[in-house]
Amino acid sequence: MVCEKVPLENLYCLRCSRELELGHKSVAVYMFAQTVGIRPRQKSAAQRICFCPQCSVSLAMGPAPEGALNIAAWQMIRDLVSSDPALNQAAWETLRGIVGVLSAGETESGPRPACAGGYFEF
C-alpha cells in the first residue's frame, strides 16, 4: 500500500520521522471514528498514519505493543508484511541504500524490479 496523493502535505513516518515523498514506498494506516446508536450519527475526519517500509517490517517483527489501538494497528501491519515479501524487499532496499541503484558485483541479490526511482507497483 502506498501513500496516495495528498497535495501540499509532506508525510513523515510516525516512528522514525523519515520524510515520505509522494510515490515512495510506505504503509498508510487510515483511521476514523463514528458514533453508533446515537442520532445524529457523527463521523470524525479520517486520519492517516504513515510508516516507512523499514519501520513497518520492524514493527511487524517486533513484540506486540501496549494499548488496544496500537495492537490493532500492529496486527494490520503484520498482516501486510506477512502476506507479501514486497514490503520486506522495500525495507531491505532502503537499508542498503540502493533504491534505484543496482550495485554491480552483488551475486546474492534477489530479484529486483527493473524500474528506477522507487516507483513500484504493489
Ligand SMILES: [Zn+2]
Ligand atoms: Zn520509519
